[in-house]
Amino acid sequence: MNSLSFQKYYVRFKQAALRQRATLTYLSNGGYIAQFGTGPSFAIMSGLHGDEVSGPLAILEWLENLSDNYKPPSKLWIAPLINDDGWNKKQREWHNIDLNRSFNENAPNFLKEIMTSLKITKPYFFLDLHEDSDLNFSYIYQFINDKHSWTQQLASSLDIQIETWSDFASWETASEIYIRRLGCDYCFTLEASPALTLQNRIKLHINSIVWLENNIKVFFDTE
Numbered sequence: 001m002n003s004l005s006f007q008k009y010y011v012r013f014k015q016a017a018l019r020q021r022a023t024l025t026y027l028s029n030g031g032y033i034a035q036f037g038t039g040p041s042f043a044i045m046s047g048l049h050g051d052e053v054s055g056p057l058a059i060l061e062w063l064e065n066l067s068d069n070y071k072p073p074s075k076l077w078i079a080p081l082i083n084d085d086g087w088n089k090k091q092r093e094w095h096n097i098d099l100n101r102s103f104n105e106n107a108p109n110f111l112k113e114i115m116t117s118l119k120i121t122k123p124y125f126f127l128d129l130h131e132d133s134d135l136n137f138s139y140i141y142q143f144i145n146d147k148h149s150w151t152q153q154l155a156s157s158l159d160i161q162i163e164t165w166s167d168f169a170s171w172e173t174a175s176e177i178y179i180r181r182l183g184c185d186y187c188f189t190l191e192a193s194p195a196l197t198l199q200n201r202i203k204l205h206i207n208s209i210v211w212l213e214n215n216i217k218v219f220f221d222t223e
Ligand SMILES: [Zn+2]
Pocket: 048, 049, 052, 100, 129, 130, 131
């Protein structure tokens, strides 16, 4: 399944990103952030949890299949596979640390580098791709105070459920909270269910990227 090591993943990611003339930011764990296009940032992240393989694989498949003259709807900021140790060991944690509870001053260096890059790029849109192995259905988180209906629309387009949340305190140091604090209101954390085949989880994630791309394009065209 992921016989593709972290190192091999990044050889392919780098090649596909350079084909889109992306600017690459080297991370101290050997990963990269790729950025290309212009305008407000659409940040895509995955692989915080090493055993959730479908998100990173979806980003790679999506990127490798873009045409050479692809034009992103906005600036893309992509950190596709963050947890090096967990990925290679097929484990959720990074050296016993949950990276999605580590967006603070105690973050390991490569995560601090990602946090700094996010602070600079100030995402307007944010997508974080996960899997939830405890549930037999896929869902997307919705913050109840959001003033837009993108989450409902995205959930209905993907035919998945919605899990609402209201309290920043219960999710402190998770990626979405960090990014919301940078001023981003269009945040989407997607959880694919392992009840789906790997191929269908990958498809679900790719569909979420494509849906957001299309809506971002309409959003800026009609502004
Ligand atoms: Zn996860």
